[in-house]
Amino acid sequence: MTAYILQRLIQSALVLVAVSVAVFFAVYGIGDPVELLVPPQVSAAERLALIKRLGLDLPVWQQYFTFLVNALKGDLGTSFVHGVPVVSLILARLPATFELVLLSMTGAAVIGIPLGLLAGLNPDSRPSRAIMTGTVIGFSLPSFWKGMMLVLLFSVALGWLPTAGRGETVAFLGIQTSLFTTDGLRHLILPSLNLAIPNMALMIRLVAAGTTEAMTQDYVKFARAKGVRRRRIVGRHVLRNILIPVVTVVGIEFGSLVAFSTITETVFSWPGMGKLLIDSIYQLDRPVVVAYVMLATLLFVAVNFIVDVLYAVLDPRVKLSGDMV
Structure with a gap:
């Protein structure tokens, strides 16, 4: 191990x-930030x-070397x-981004896993x-379009929810949160x-497919033959086995959303990391773009490392395989 x-x-x-290497040379080869930072009336000496x-x-190579040395120092x-x-x-x-992603992934798991079980047990x-058709729609709709439709329905038409911003925050453990x-x-x-x-749709399809496959396995048939109740079979045998791909998806999607929830944050003017990235690209703020991608990576x-460890917890076969490496 x-x-x-x-x-x-x-x-x-x-x-x-x-x-x-890829990000630094790509970002530093596009545009000239000085044109945006320096007013036209500034003298040549001040510009220099x-x-x-x-x-x-x-x-550029020297700029990268300086960046790399400084990055090793944090x-x-x-x-x-x-x-x-x-x-x-x-x-x-x-x-701001973390609380947004945390709430969205929690909601996707709380709703997606039960619906996936329902769809998988009675395919x-x-x-x-109807559930599986809904997942196709959830996958297909672009994020920017969904966001605008949600604003149009719940904010403009019904007036129930605000359209943008983070709202009132309070300090918790020294961090401002909504x-x-x-x-x-x-x-x-x-x-x-x-x-x-979209993450809810993905979880539903994963859980449904895993449930349908698990119900045909020998250990489930053996449990049925012993007279084990259906609820116990689902909770003890089926659900535990299908949680492995779900954990993988939750881990990867959580990291992906924290790093690149740019469209949603832009549509709702959410003051998170994604909106900062978009603003920095428009302003050619190269250090922010490079650092953002590095932190996201x-x-x-x-x-991915944490997901591998969770694999070993949920599936003993993974742990044994890791011990043999």
Whole structure:
């Protein structure tokens, strides 16, 4: 197991280096941020001073080497636009994104798993067909369109929920959050629902397929032959086995949404990391874009590692395989 963990750590380090090279050279080869940062009336001397201060007068390879050395020290650069370290700028937006993703994934799991079980246990029934048809719709609708329709229905037509913003926040463990205020929760409903719909559809299909397959396995037939109640079979045997792919999806999708919930945050003007990324791209704030992608990659690597560990907890065969590596 130790050798396996070391192997994964080396692989993760190589992934981070490869991503840093690709992103840095791609971002630094597009546009000129000085054109956006410097007013036209500024003198050539002041313009040159700004270029030197930002380090843009150096060759790209040298800029990358400087970035890499500083990154190893935990410094991913300073924002061109905001003038603050990009790590603190991104982390300041993290709580807003995290609470949005947490609420959406919790809702998707709470609703998706029972509906998936219902569809998988009775695959030929009308409710099951209706549920599976709904998953196709949930997959197919674009996020920006769903978001606008939710705003049009619940905010404009019915006037039940606010259209944008984060609402009232309170401090919890030193972090501002919307989860503990009524106004904050009202602002959370629409964007979290917009994020939850496709993930709910994905969970329903995964659970339904796993349930249908599990019900045909020998251990389930043996339990039936022994007279074990259907509810106990589903809860003890079927559900435990189908949770393995569900955990994988929840882990990967959670990391994906934290890193790239850009469309939903833009539609609902949610002050999270995704909106910061979009604004930074428009403003050619290169350090923020590079640091954002690097932190997102690090998040994916960490989530995948945690999912592997959970595999070993849920399935002893994975643990035994890992011990043999």
